[in-house]
Amino acid sequence: VTAPVSIVTPPTAAPPTELHDKRSWSLTTSASQTTEAVSGRVLAGLAGQHPEIVGLTADLKYSNRLSDFAEEWPERFVNVGIAEQNMVSLAAGMAAAGKMPFVGTFAAFVALLCAEHIRTDLAYNNLPVRILAHHAGITMGYYGTNHHALEDLSITRTMANLTVFCPADAPSIRAGIEASLDWPGPIYFRLGRGREPVVYHDGLPNFAFGKAITYRDGSDLTVITNGLTMAAVVAAVETLAGEGLDCRLIDLHTVRPLDRDAIVRAARETGRIITVEEHNITGGIGSAVAEVLAEEGIAIPFKRHGIYDEFAVIGPPAALYAHYRLDAPGIAEVVREWLAII
Numbered sequence: 001v002t003a004p005v006s007i008v009t010p011p012t013a014a015p016p017t018e019l020h021d022k023r024s025w026s027l028t029t030s031a032s033q034t035t036e037a038v039s040g041r042v043l044a045g046l047a048g049q050h051p052e053i054v055g056l057t058a059d060l061k062y063s064n065r066l067s068d069f070a071e072e073w074p075e076r077f078v079n080v081g082i083a084e085q086n087m088v089s090l091a092a093g094m095a096a097a098g099k100m101p102f103v104g105t106f107a108a109f110v111a112l113l114c115a116e117h118i119r120t121d122l123a124y125n126n127l128p129v130r131i132l133a134h135h136a137g138i139t140m141g142y143y144g145t146n147h148h149a150l151e152d153l154s155i156t157r158t159m160a161n162l163t164v165f166c167p168a169d170a171p172s173i174r175a176g177i178e179a180s181l182d183w184p185g186p187i188y189f190r191l192g193r194g195r196e197p198v199v200y201h202d203g204l205p206n207f208a209f210g211k212a213i214t215y216r217d218g219s220d221l222t223v224i225t226n227g228l229t230m231a232a233v234v235a236a237v238e239t240l241a242g243e244g245l246d247c248r249l250i251d252l253h254t255v256r257p258l259d260r261d262a263i264v265r266a267a268r269e270t271g272r273i274i275t276v277e278e279h280n281i282t283g284g285i286g287s288a289v290a291e292v293l294a295e296e297g298i299a300i301p302f303k304r305h306g307i308y309d310e311f312a313v314i315g316p317p318a319a320l321y322a323h324y325r326l327d328a329p330g331i332a333e334v335v336r337e338w339l340a341i342i
Helices: 016-020 039-047 067-072 084-096 107-113 115-123 152-156 170-180 227-242 260-270 285-296 317-323 328-341
Strands: 053-057 077-079 100-106 130-134 163-165 187-190 213-216 221-225 247-251 254-256 273-280 302-307
Touching (some): 039 053, 039 067, 039 170, 053 084, 067 077, 084 100, 084 115, 100 107, 107 130, 107 152, 152 254, 152 273, 213 227, 221 285, 221 328, 227 273, 227 328, 260 273, 260 285, 302 328, 317 328
Parallel strands (some): 053 077, 100 130, 130 187, 163 187, 221 247, 221 273
Antiparallel strands (some): 163 254, 213 247
8 A cells, every 4th residue: 555645846946956957866876966975086095005895786786886895906905796684694704804894875765764774784793884864854865765864863863882973074984984994893974965054064073972062152052963954054043143143053973972061061061962964853853952951851941843653645855845844944943932932
């Protein structure tokens, strides 16, 4: 039985390439536009000094640009075909034999379809497999609910030994991959589609898993986000600053282990927190922050903003972001509305 499909009409103000050029959302023709999908290039550059690095994908090497790694290191790359569960288990075996596999496929497939394999084969055995879960959130747009990943953080952040990392842009991905070479256990990289605007233009020289980044200091309230929504929140916060609202912006890039100290400090110093995420508000970073506040006994105005416990409708990503108010104007509007009622 197929549920009725809702389709979002694109707003006229959305980027024309995004809305009218089918090549911009076709998986077979959009690879040239995924300039920020740097995992393959980064791995290709590191592989010479790290013979343990191998790459695997489930028939999606162009979508995740692991093709860049495969072209330079074909003998260390495996396309397992459309067999995601087998890919995760195969990576576990390779890791047990001394390799460091980087496996790439859609977030909706690897986090949901392969949840048992991640938990039992990777996390339980604490094996150094790096999962490149790309096209997370609603970045798959037209491809529909079975390709959207709005539950993956809820699942992965409950698995012992599994690090969960949500990079905001290409420099963040590079920093995470480089840091992963000396990090124990498996890592879930929650990635976009390779078109995320750069927010860390000078790189992340002091990056560490589990240490949130205060992207912008402020005293009136704190906005906590990460990954796919980071660039939109940066723009929204700057808009609000122009209106006299001084927002602290925290990039909570690592959801597990969580930087509790950054959350507590923000709550005590700014007195109000709103989280923004391209994920169901149940179980994502909003829930993670709420858990910390509750356990620390900190009673402050708090709001979670994201997808409000529903299956996303279908349309171009830019239209979906506007519809769910996850673009910069929408996020700024949500903050204003929230402040007006607290």
